[in-house]
Amino acid sequence: MNTALHYSAPHTPPMSWLSRAEAWLDAKGKGAWIAAMVLGFIFVWPLGLALLAYMIWSKRMFGKSCRNRSMTRHGISAMSSSGNTAFDNYKADTLRRLEEEQHNFESFLQRLREARDKAEFDEFMADRARAAAAPRNAEDTTGQDSDKA
Incomplete structure (x- = not known):
């Protein structure tokens, strides 16, 4: 009789396509968010409106997210050894x-x-x-x- 217990790490669900899209736009910067919003207004205006609302709500529109992201990236590399x-x-x-x-x-x-x-x-x-x-x-x-x- 085998009485050994096996522990496995909890399963993390895969990222949804919305999370992947958000991460991709964040990686590209504020310009990508604005371009996606403009394209949303051109092709499906409710989508553009939803993106605008999300950008304002999440402070992506008016925050200095690009600068903060680059400062974080440089701050981490400045503290690490080469x-x-x-x-x-x-x-x-x-x-x-x-x-x-x-x-x-x-x-x-x-x-x-x-x-x-x-x-x-x-x-x-x-x-x-x-x-x-x-x-x-x-x-x-x-x-x-x-x-x-």
Whole structure:
């Protein structure tokens, strides 16, 4: 009697043709989605309308999906090793240098903002002091004119 239990991984159903079409259009980018929508409007307008609704609902129409997809692809490859240690060291040094330059530039911009804010505040205070002194000067001149008369 054979009492061994066999474990098998759960069966994953094959992708439907809609899922495959969606994956194919995603791989081609936003232009493929727009072309499919336009062709849908030309040949079967309800299909074009359905694609437009789906693109808006899934944020494919107005999102930056192409940029995000390429950034993800490049981000993954930037973190992985190329297999060449000299290149990997060069890449790491370059990325570190660019991050340092970005930090320095952001610090520079912050100092510029602070200097501009200080200059604007100093100008405000000077205008306020002039405005406060102006009525006093006007009172002094009118007071002296009435004494002379």
